[in-house]
Amino acid sequence: MPDDKSRFLAVWPEKQREALLSRGIPSNQMRTKQLLKLKSILLEHEQALTEALHADLGKPPFESFSSELAVLLNEIDHVCKHLGRWNRSTGSAQLKLGYIEVLRKKRQPHGSVLIIGSWNYPVQLTLMPVIGAIAGGNSCVIKPSEYAPATADLLEKIIKEAFLPEQIHVIQGDGHTASLLTSAPFDLIFFTGSGRTGKRVADQAAKRLTPVILELGGKNPCVLDETGFSKAAVRDIVWGKFLNAGQTCIAPDTLFVHQSVYEQTLNEISAALSAFYGEQPQNSGDFGRICTDDHFQKVIGFIGQGTVRHGGGHDRANRFVAPTVLTDIPPGSPVLEEEIFGPVLPVIPYTDLNALYSGGGLQRDALTGYLFSADKHHIQRFNEYMRSSTTSINQVIHHAASPHIAFGGVGKSGYGAYHGKAGFRAFGYEKTSVRTYHYLRFPGKFPPYSERNLKALKLLRKWLL
Template sequence: MSDNENRFLQTLPERQREELLRQGSPSSEMRKKQLLKLKNIIVEREKELTDALFSDLGKPAFESFSSELAVLLNEIDYVCKHLNRWNRSTSARYLKLGYVEVFRKKRHPHGSVLIIGSWNYPVQLTLMPVIGAIAGGNSCIIKPSEYAPATAELLKEIINQAFPLEQLHVVTGDSKIASQLTSAPFDLIFFTGSGQTGKLVADQAAKQLTPVILELGGKNPCILDETGFSSATVRDIVWGKFLNAGQTCIAPDTLFVHRSVYEKTLDEISTVLSDFYGEQPQTSGDYGRICTDAHFQKVVDFIGQGTVRHGGAYDSADRFIAPTVLTDIEPGSPVLEEEIFGPVLPVIPYTDLNSLLSSGSLQRDALTGYIFSTDKRRIEQFNGYMRSSTISVNQVIHHAASPHIAFGGVGQSGYGAYHGKAGFLAFSYEKTSVRTYHYLRFSGKFPPYSERNMKALKKLRKRIL
C-alpha cells in the first residue's frame, strides 16, 4: 500500500466527521431518504447482485433473493416506518426539594462508523448494519469481504456512485486494508466474521478506545426429541442446515436426536436431501459452493471424522462438497468441537435431555439454539440452559430475518445486537440535557458539613437527590 493510500484511509473518518459537524445530525427525513436510495439500488441492481453472488458462492437466484436481498428490503421498509418515533426526543419533569429538574433525552449518531462485512452472505451481512448505521444518523466506511470478490467490487461500484464519500464509501482490499482501517480513528466498528478475526479487531480498536460490535459464530445445537419428530420437522432442519451450502452462522451445527427416533430421522434426512438436490447434487442448480479453497479443505477434513451416512463426495476444482451426514463420531473430534460452517451434519443420538445438557456437548453461548419438541418442560429446560440471545422452538433460520428481533451474540458468539430498533440503538447513543429551575436553595449540601444537615439529608434524601 502506498503512503497516499494509507493517508486516504486514515483520513476518511475525519472527513466524514467534519461533514457531520458542518451539517449537523441528519433529520429523520434525511435518513429515510438515504435508506430509500439504498433500497432503490438493491431493486434496480438485483440481477447484477444475484450474478455476483452466484460467481462467489454458486448461490441460486432464489436463495440470493430470499436470504439476502428480500431481507434487506424488508429491513429498510420496517426502519423507515418506525424511524420518526424512535428518533423522537423524550422529556420528563421531577419535583425536588427546592428545585424542578427537567430531563430531555435524544439519540445521537456516533459519527463515522466502520462496517466490515462477511463472505458467506456478502450482500446482506455487509448492508444490514449499514441500514442501522444510517438510521442512527452516521456516516459509514464499508469494507466487504475480499473472499467474495465479485460482490465486493459490485458493492464498491454501486455504493460509491450513488452516495458521496462523506455519507457512504466502500473500500475493497485484503486483510492489510482491514488492519489499516481498524487502526483509523473511527467512532464505532461493526465486524461480522470469525471469532479469531474478531479478537484481532477488538484488540486493534481497544488501542484507541473505539467501541466495537462483534457478530461472530458458534456451534448452534439442534435438539430433536421423540415428540418433535415428523417429516416436516426434518425437512425444516435439513433446509436450515444446507442453505447456502451450510455456510450460515445460524445454521444448525450438530443435530442431537432422541435414540427412539434416531434411525427414522437418519432415513428421513437422506430422503429429504435426495428430494432437495437429487442423487447428483453437484449438477443441481439449487445447491451452492464453498467460498474459498482453504475453507473447502477444512470442511473436507471433517468428513473423515465419522461414518458417512449420506453424501461424502467432493470436488476441489469445483469447490463442491455434497450434503453430508455423519454418524459414529468419536468424542473430542474436531467436527464436534469446532464450528463446521459447511454442508456436513453430525447426527448424535441421546437418551435423556438432562444427561445431554450436563455432558458439555452443547455450546451454551452459540448464536442461537434450536429445539424441536412439544414438551413444554423440556423446552423451558433447554431455554434455561442456553446463554444465546435467541432460542428457536420448532423452526430454524427465520427468526434472523425478522426486524422485530434483535440479532447478536453472547460470549464466544460476540457482543452487541442489531436489526430493527436494536440497530438504531446500536448505532446511536443517548444524550441527556438536564435543566434545573430553583425555587429554594438548600445550603446544607455545602461544606462545612454538620450533624444537623446529615440528619436532614437522611430524612429527605429522595427529595434532595
Template sequence: MPDNDFHFLKTLPTRQREELLSTGRPSVEEVKKQLLKLKSILLEHEAAFTWALHSDLGKPAFESFSSEIAVLLNEIEYVCKHIAKWNRPVRSRHLKLGYVEAIQRMRHPYGSVLIIGSWNYPVQLTLMPAIGAIACGNRCVIKPSEHAPATAELLKEIINRAFPPERLHVVTGNAQTASLLTSAPFDLIFFTGSGKTGKAVAEQAAKQLTPVILELGGKNPCIMDETGYSKTAIREIVWGKFLNAGQTCIAPDTLFVHHSIYEKALNEISTSVSAFYGEQPQASRDYGRICTIAHFQKMVEFIGQGIVRHGGVHDRNDRFIAPTVVTDIKPESPILQEEIFGPVLPVIPYTDLKTLLSSGSLQRDTLTGYIFSKNKNQIQLFKEHMRSPTISVNQVIHHAASPHIAFGGVGRSGYGAYHGKAGFLAFSYEKTDYKTYHYLRFQGKFPPYSDQNMKALKKLRKWLL
C-alpha cells in the same frame, strides 16, 4: 497500496466526522431519502447482485433474493416506517426539594462508523448494519470481504457512484486493508466474521478505545426429542443446515436426536436431502459452493472424522461438497469442537436431555439454539440451559430475517445486537439535556458539613438526590 490511497483511508473517518459536524445531524426525511436510495440500488441492480453472488458462492437466484435482497428491502421499509418514532425525544419532569428537574433524552449518532462484512452473505451482512448506522445519522465506511470478490467489487462500484465518500464509502482490499482501517480513528466498528479475527479487531480498536460490535459464530445446537419428530421438522432442519451450502452463522451446527427416533430421523434426513437436491446435487441449480479452497479442505477433513451416512462426495476444482451427514464421531474430534460452517451435519444420539445438557457437549453461548419438541418441560429445560440471545422452537433460521427481533451474540458468539430498533440503538448513544428550575435553595449541601445536615440528608435523600 499507493500512498494517496493510504492517506485517503486514514483521513476518511475525520472527514466524515467533520462533514457531520458542519451539516448537523440529518433530519428524519434526509435519513429516509438515503435509505430509499439504498433500496433503489438493490432493486435496480438485483440481476447484477444475483450474478455476483453466484460467481462467489454458486448461490441460487432464489437464495440470493430471499436471504440477501429481500431481507434488506424489508429492513429498509421497517426502519423508514418507525424512524420518526425512534428519533423523538423522551421528556420527563421530577419534583425535588427546592427544585424541579427537567430531563430530555435523545439518540445521537456516533459519527464515522466502520463496517467489516463477511463473505457468506456478502450483500446482507455488509448492508444490514449500514441501514442501522444510516438510520441514526452516522457516516459509514464499508469493507466487504475479499473472499467474495465479485460482490465486493460490485458493492464498491454501485455504492461509491451513488454516495459521496463523506456519507457512505466502500473500500475493497485484503486483511492488510482491514488492519489499516481498524487502526483509523473511527467512532465505532462493526465486525461480522470469525472469533479469531473478531478478537484481533477488538484488540486493535481497544488501543484507541473505539467501541466495537462483534457478530461472530458458534456451534448452534439442534435438539430433536422423541416428541419432536415429524417429516416436516426434518425438512426444516435439512433446509436450514444446507442453505447457502451450510455457510450460515445460525445454521444448525450439530443435530442431537433422541435414541428412540435416531434411525428414523437419519433415514428421513437422507430422503429430504435427495428431494431437495436430487441424487447428484453437484448438478442441482439450487445448491451452492464452498467459498474458498481453504474452507473446502476443512470440510473434507470434517467428513473424515465420522461415518458418512449420506453424501460425502466432493470436487475440489468445483469447490463442491455434497450435503453430508456423518455419525459415530469420537467426542474429541474437531468437528464436535469447532464451528462447522459448511454442509456437513453430525447427527448424535442421546438418551436423556438433562444428561446431554450437563455433559458439556453443547456450546451454551451460541448465536441461537434450536429444539424440536412438543414437551413444554423439555423446551423450558433447554431454554434455561442455553445462554443464546435467541431460542427457536420447532423452526430454524427464520428469526434472523425479522426486524422485530434483535440479532446478536453473547460470550463466544459476540456482543451487541442489531436489526430493526436494536440496530438504531446499537449505532447511536443516548444524549441527555438536563435542566433545573429552583424554587428554594438548600444550603445544607455545601461545605462545611454538619451533623444536623447529615440527619437532614438521611431523612430527605429521595428529594435531594
C-alpha cells in the same frame, strides 16, 4: 507504502465526522431518504447482485433473493415505518425541594462507523448494519469481504453512484487493510466474521477505546426429541443446514436425535437431500459452492472423522462439497468441537436430555439454539440451558430474517445486537439534557460543612437530591 495507506485510511473517519458536524445531525426525513435510496439501488441492481453472488458462492437466484435482498428490503421498510417513533425525544420533570429538574432524552449518532462485512452473505451481512447505522444518523465506511470479490466490486460501484463518500464510502482490501481500518479513529466498529478475527478487531479497537459490535459464529445445536420427529421437521432441519452450502452462521451445526427416532431421522434426512438436490447434487442448480480454497480444505477435512451416511463427494476444482451426513463420530473429534460452516451434518444419538446437557456437547453460547419438540418441559429446560440470545422451537433460520427480533451473540458468539429497533439503538447512544429551575437555594451544600446540614441532608435526601 503501508504508512501512506494507513494515513489515507485514517482520513475517512475524520472527513465523515467533520461533514456530520458541519451539516448537523440528520433529521428523520434525511435518514429515511437515504434508506429509500439504498432500497432503490438494491432493486435497480437486483440482477447484477444475483449474478455476483452466483460468481462468488454459486448461489441460486432464489436463495440470493430470499436470504440476501428480501431480508434487506424488509428491514428498510420496517425501519422507515418506525424510525419517527423510535427517534422521538422523551421528557420528564421532577419537583425537588428548591428546584425543578427537567430531563430531555434523545439518541445521538456515534459519528463515523466502520462496518466490516462477511463473505458468506456478502450483500446482507454487509448492508444490514448499514441500515442501522443510517437509521441512527451515522456515516459509514464499509469494508466488504475480499473473499467475495465480484460482490465487493459491485457494492463499491453502486454505493459510489448513489451516495456521497462523506455519507457512505466503500474501501476494498485484504486482512491488512482491515487491520489498518480497525486502528483508525472510528467512533464505532461493527464486525461480522470468525471468533479468531473478532478477537483481533476487539484488541485493535481497545487501544482507542472504540466501542465494538461483534457478530461471530458458534456451533448452534439442534435437538430433535422423541416428540418432535416428523418428516416436515426433518425437511426444515435439512433445508436450514444446507442452505448456502452450509455457510450460514445460524445453521444447525450438529443434530442431536433421540435414540428412539434416530434411524428414522437418518432415513428422512437422506430422502430430503435427494428430493432437494437429486442423486447428483453437483449437477443441481440449487446447491451452492464453498467460497474459498482454504475453507474447502477445512470442510473436507471433517468428512473423514466419522461414517459417511449420505454424500461425502467433493470436487476441488469447483469447490464443491456434497451434502454430507456423518454418524459414529469419536468423542473429541474436531468436527464436534469446531464450527463446521459447511455442508457436513453430524448426527448424534442421545437417550436422556439432562445427560446431554450435562455432558457439555451442546455449546450454550451459540448464536442460536434449535429444538424440535412438543414437550413443554423439554422446551422450558432447553430455553433455560441455552445462553444464546435466541432459541427457535420447531423452526430454523427464519427468526434471523425478522426485523422484530434482535440478532446478536453472547459469549463466544459475540456481543451486541442489531436488526429493527435493536439496530437503531446499537448505532447510537442516549444523551440526556438536564435543565434546572431554582425557586429556592440552599447554601448548606457548600463547604465548610456542618453537622447540622449533614443531619438535614439525611432527613431530606429524597427531596434535596
